[in-house]
Amino acid sequence: MTVEVWAPRPARVVLRRPRHADAAMDRGADGWWRADIELEPGDEYGFVLDDDERALPDPRSRRQPRGVHEASAAFDVGAHQWADGAWTGRQLAGGVLYELHVGTFTPGGTLDSAIDRLDHLVDLGIDLVELLPVNAFNGTHNWGYDGVLWYAVHEAYGGPAAYQRFVDACHARGLAVIQDVVHNHLGPSGNYLPRFGPYLRAAERNTWGESVNLDEPEVRRYLVENAMMWLRDFHVDGLRLDAVHALRDTSERHILRELAEHADALSAHLGRPLSLIAESDLNDPTLVMPREVGGYGLTAQWSDDHHHAMHVALTGETTGYYADFAPLDALAKTTSGGFFHDGTFSSFRGREHGRPIDPAVPTWRLVTFTQDHDQVGNRAAGDRISQTLSESRLAVAAVLNLTSPFTPMLFMGEEWGASTPWQFFTSHPEPELGRATAEGRIAEFARMGWDRSIVPDPQDPETFRRSKLDWDEPAQADGPHARLLDLHRRLLAVRRARPELTDPAFAHTTAWADDAAKRFRMERGDPEASERVVVLANLGLVPWEARFDGPARVLLTTGPATTEIVPADGMLVVPGESAAIVAVRRIAPSAAARMVDA
Incomplete structure (x- = not known):
């Protein structure tokens, strides 16, 4: 060779x-x-x-057995005997994502120990498992966004062989795998790429450091071939592309379009769907528009706006970027239109932001969530909403998330209201880098008005250990964890059973909000169909007497027992801090006329 x-x-x-x-x-x-x-x-x-x-180390190293500063090791990617020959993949449309971090998902913190928990995800009703970055970084534990060798799987997770076993195990259970990849920057320790060639633009920086040099053809090739490696060699079903707004590219063929073209070609060759999901701060539908009309042709993109609207509705927090989402009408707008800032003024940014989404774009092309690694881990204390909200309000959060018209995602442990935090943790071996990271973190939150005493030291091993899920919680036979887990199972079952809840047409979702009473109503499904689904969320304390224009039946409620629905003139009492999902039959015009005549 x-x-x-x-x-x-x-x-x-x-x-x-x-x-x-x-x-x-x-x-x-x-x-x-x-x-x-x-x-x-x-x-x-x-x-x-x-x-x-x-x-x-080799810039394209597949394995770093002794860390990112040491020698690479040859790895035969073809040696694994794959057992997924019958796997035909899973499309993103209609699916539910589950985001997890390998190091904190299980006590063992490895890919092999994660396999032992996959049946939990199957039983829950998950379709796609999204792994936070697994490429090689310096130290033993990290979120994964400080990676410096994009082609190598972090050795503490089990290395590339364990990764192949994990993907095989997921496919055996009908679970697709989405891998989070970071192509917009490199970590602060172990990055030797500039010694080899012009991988970075020294004069241009983004939030995390020097920008990747996309003007250099070989650097573009390095990035594209890395993406294809996961999809081809490791049988991954899709990629989550981290912070694509930091990929500065002025070429005629944007790197995101190039990635999409390669992924589509590989998908055609493999005969299974491959998804590219962008994390973007731009609120720009160009990312998911077809290439034929000038878009990049990516499969989907995250919508932070919908998260912000749900978070404010549930928690009442309105500081920082949450300020614009204070009225409950914000949730109605993101539900029916995808973005809140679609050319409107963003007070956090101090300028107009975003563009509207073409209603012809399928709703599933937006990935939404009530919690994720950033929105939990980048809080000062890394606290989940389960650490501040009541069980009843967490149940409403689950309904809002899993009945939205978009592709919903759960963050590991959310399904049972995990009491463990998920904090920002690092293990930089260099004392000066560790100290700078900790001091920077404290200073950042001090500027935002947070009490510095609640900000954990990211270098303290306890910060990492505290962030591990406690699997004794979902194993409890009763109590709030068991009830929330059961609710999530039932919600996902309803979502699978009702085609209205995966209907991809923006025109088939309407939303209404009463900010004063804190009530939210969403209708899903073709208005001309014989039946539609109505979702009611009462975020206030006063019971809501909700009425329907036709015979209705309750599919799921989160609160106590409700009054029986009267077929001819339905009314449902939705208690405070509860939600209900209702199937409502459409009354034909002739039948409605007969009722009026009567």
């Missing part, structure tokens, strides 16, 4: 292997260095650049 590395910057590159003599590599005109060397699986190797005595 030929060992290759793209390194246009050094004048000399040597391949170094333990117990072997250094081998000089030959430089091609394209900046690629090559050496005809046979590497067996597990063989360690690295590259010595110019006169440096230290060997650096």
Whole structure:
């Protein structure tokens, strides 16, 4: 085989292997260095650049057994005997996502230990498992967004072989896998890419550091081939693309369009759907519009606006970026239109923001949630809404999330109202970096008015341990955790049973809110159909006497017993801090006329 590395910057590159003599590599005109060397699986190797005595890891390393500062190890991606030959994939449309962090999902914190909990997700009714980033980073534990070697699976999680076992186990249970990938920046420790070539733009920075140099064709190739690696070699069903607004690209063919084109081609070849989901702060529907009309053709994008509207409705918090979402009408707008800021003034940004979504876009192209890793972990104390809201209000949150017209996502543990926080944690081995991270975190929240005493030290191992799920909670036979878990199961069963709840037409969802009474009503389904689904959420304390224009039956309630619905002139009492899902039959015009005549 030929060992290759793209390194246009050094004048000399040597391949170094333990117990072997250094081998000089030959430089091609394209900046690629090559050496005809046979590497067996597990063989360690690295590259010595110019006169440096230290060997650096392979930028395309598949495995880093001793960390990101040490030698790479050859890995045979084709050695795994896949058992998913019958797997035909799962489309995002109609599905439910479950976001998890490998290190805190189970006490063991590995991909193999996560396999032991997959049956829980199947029983819950989940369709797609979304993993937070697993690529190699420095230290033992981290959220994953400090990765520096995009092609390697973090060794503490079990490395690439464990990753293949995990995907195989998911597919055996009918679960698709979405992998969160970070292509917009690199972490602060172990990033040697600039030593090899112009991977970054030194003069241009984003929120996390120097921008990725998308003007360089080989860097674009590095990014695209990494994305295809997960989909092709690891049988992943889709990617969540982190913070795509930080991908600065002025080329005629935007990198997101390029990714979508490659994913669609690979999907056609493999014969199964492949999804690309963008996290974007832009509120720009261009990301999910078809390429034929100038869009990028991505499968879906997150809608933080809908999260913000639900969060404010449930918690009453209106600080920072939540301020614009204070009226309950904000939830009605995001429910019926997707974005709140669709060209409107954003007080947090101090300018007009966003663009409206074309009603022809299917609603499932927006991924929404009441909690996720950012909205929990980036709070000062990393507290979940379960740590402040009542059980009844958490039940309403579940109904709002899982009956929305969008693709809903749950954050691990949300389904049982986990009492454990999910905090910001790091394990930087460099004392100065660890200290700077901790001090920066405290200063950031101090500027926002938070009490610095509640901000945990991200470098303290206890911060990481506190963030692990407590699986004794969902195992309880009764109590609030059991009731919330049962509610989520029933909600997802109703969602699967009722086609109105996966109807993708914006025109088939209407929403109304009474801010004074704190009442929200959503109707799902074709208004000309014989039956539609009505979702009622009473966020106030006064009971709500809700009426319907036809015979109705209750599909699910979160509160105490309700009055029986009268078929001819239905009325349902929705107690305070509760929600109900109701199927309402449409009265034909002739029947309505007869009722009036009578």
